[in-house]
Amino acid sequence: MNTPISDTFGQQLHDMRRELLAQVRAQRGGNLGRAEAAAEAREQQSDDWAQADAARDLSVALEEREAAELVAIDEALKRVADGSFGLCIDCGVSIPTARLHANPTSLRCVACQEKAEQAEGMGKPATL
Known part of the structure; x- marks a missing residue:
């Protein structure tokens, strides 16, 4: 960024x-x-x-x-x-600016965050 x-x-x-x-x-x-x-x-x-x-x-x-x-x-x-x-901790792509404005502590892009939440829902630990 x-x-x-x-x-x-x-x-x-x-x-x-x-x-x-x-x-x-x-x-x-x-x-x-x-x-x-x-x-x-x-x-x-x-x-x-x-x-x-x-x-x-x-x-x-x-x-x-x-x-x-x-x-x-x-x-x-x-x-x-x-x-x-501003870089996703999982895939390294830039996190969209709109997402960062909404939540500047975001660690992941939307796609990786969704994967992390799905893994968490299946009982696997995931970080924010």
């Missing part, structure tokens, strides 16, 4: 990263650490343990999703830096 386009996607990825980190900070109540946020949430919880457990499960799921998203963004930024951004 040429440099001006990579720079554009690099900026988009940096913006996504900054927004995601701001969202995580806001969910935790500002710049609170994970332990402080958990203690604060526990203080605010009612006596309904089932509701508290459900809220904690949701919080853990969100944190896992956000962590995975941060990893995907960081990996895409590495690909921008090393010049491999």
